[in-house]
Amino acid sequence: MCTGILYNSSNHYFGRNLDLEITFGQEVTVTPRNYEFKFREVPAMKSHLALIGMAMVADNYPLYFDAANEAGLGMAGLAYSGNAVYNPSNPKMTNVASFEFIPYILGQAKTVAEAKELMKNLNITNEAFSKETQPSPLHWILGDKTGASIVVEPDADGLHVYDNPTHVLTNNPSFPQQLLNLGNYAGITPGEPKNTLLPDIDINYYSRSLGTHNLPGGMDSEGRFVKVAFALQHAPKGKSEDENVTNYFHVLESVAQPKGLDEVAPNSFEYTIYSDCMNLETGMYYYNTYEDNQIAAVDMHKEDLDGSELSSYATKKSQTINYQN
Numbered sequence: 571m572c573t574g575i576l577y578n579s580s581n582h583y584f585g586r587n588l589d590l591e592i593t594f595g596q597e598v599t600v601t602p603r604n605y606e607f608k609f610r611e612v613p614a615m616k617s618h619l620a621l622i623g624m625a626m627v628a629d630n631y632p633l634y635f636d637a638a639n640e641a642g643l644g645m646a647g648l649a650y651s652g653n654a655v656y657n658p659s660n661p662k663m664t665n666v667a668s669f670e671f672i673p674y675i676l677g678q679a680k681t682v683a684e685a686k687e688l689m690k691n692l693n694i695t696n697e698a699f700s701k702e703t704q705p706s707p708l709h710w711i712l713g714d715k716t717g718a719s720i721v722v723e724p725d726a727d728g729l730h731v732y733d734n735p736t737h738v739l740t741n742n743p744s745f746p747q748q749l750l751n752l753g754n755y756a757g758i759t760p761g762e763p764k765n766t767l768l769p770d771i772d773i774n775y776y777s778r779s780l781g782t783h784n785l786p787g788g789m790d791s792e793g794r795f796v797k798v799a800f801a802l803q804h805a806p807k808g809k810s811e812d813e814n815v816t817n818y819f820h821v822l823e824s825v826a827q828p829k830g831l832d833e834v835a836p837n838s839f840e841y842t843i844y845s846d847c848m849n850l851e852t853g854m855y856y857y858n859t860y861e862d863n864q865i866a867a868v869d870m871h872k873e874d875l876d877g878s879e880l881s882s883y884a885t886k887k888s889q890t891i892n893y894q895n
């Protein structure tokens with residue numbers, strides 16, 4: 571499963587945990603302005619905003635899992651199994667295949683507000699990228715450098731676009747149900763809880779952090795939604811880039827999945843394969859992987875953004891340990 575967040579501090583930081591039991595050979599991939607984005611039905615974009623993000627490149631096409639563009643709009647696809655419905659092409663609508671959705675939006679929209687405009691009368695089609703690469707059921711979180719975020723869900727009754735005051739997204743159930751569920755945890759607090767249980771009795775606060783005693787700690791998507799929303803809401807604002815990036819990764823780490831805890835098939839375990847963080851102001855892309863906790867970074871602006879060829883960086887696959895003696 572997955573978790574996406576927008577962390578609003580002095581700059582704005584967008585990204586996700588990718589939790590899965592298999593990898594697709596994904597790489598950090600920059601799409602420059604003059605790489606031609608071809609679409610199945612809508613006209614090709616010969617030039618567009620440049621993108622950076624994590625993608626599986628197939629037939630020289632970047633299948634983005636998540637990305638941000640040079641204008642500071644980010645977008646991530648998260649599993650929405652059993653709920654996502656993609657439709658056949660509809661001649662009365664703008665038809666974009668699910669795998670084209672990120673390039674279609676990030677190629678042209680600079681803000682969440684502009685993305686919302688593009689989603690009016692949009693039909694996400696069930697066309698497959700190829701015979702081997704069939705559509706994957708997803709919903710999406712978008713965030714921009716004004717600090718706004720939305721969630722887009724392709725349900726049986728149509729495409730829903732919701733403003734997202736929590737700035738987080740996980741997986742099932744649907745976003746409105748995730749918001750409703752927050753009511754069950756409204757009393758969670760970073761501080762010492764008020765004794766409203768037995769006000770006349772002196773309760774022994776035997777531990778620090780009792781205000782979080784009922785915070786969910788499971789790997790499930792409903793629990794992660796509550797936990798990451800709490801962690802994000804209370805994350806301090808950093809005074810420097812390093813502090814912001816550090817705070818950001820700790821928020822995602824609070825819902826990361828260690829290997830061995832989430833068995834999705836006999837002896838097959840889902841785990842947090844990578845976590846990424848895009849600074850929406852600067853175009854700096856930070857990430858770490860399960861195998862290497864050290865944060866790596868790729869600067870979008872060090873690439874030739876006026877070029878026409880994709881550039882990719884393999885993710886790091888072993889620890890960088892700082893031996894001190």
Ligand SMILES: C[C@H](CCC(=O)NCC(=O)O)[C@H]1CC[C@H]2[C@@H]3[C@H](O)C[C@@H]4C[C@H](O)CC[C@]4(C)[C@H]3CC[C@]12C
Nearest residue numbers: 571572589626633634635647648649669704705706
């Ligand atoms: C399955 C994961 C989401 C992780 C997750 O929540 N898994 C647990 C679950 O399925 O419940 C999603 C996120 C982005 C998706 C990929 C991207 O959308 C790009 C690409 C799109 C193609 O239509 C299908 C393959 C391909 C490469 C997708 C495979 C499935 C991915 C990797």
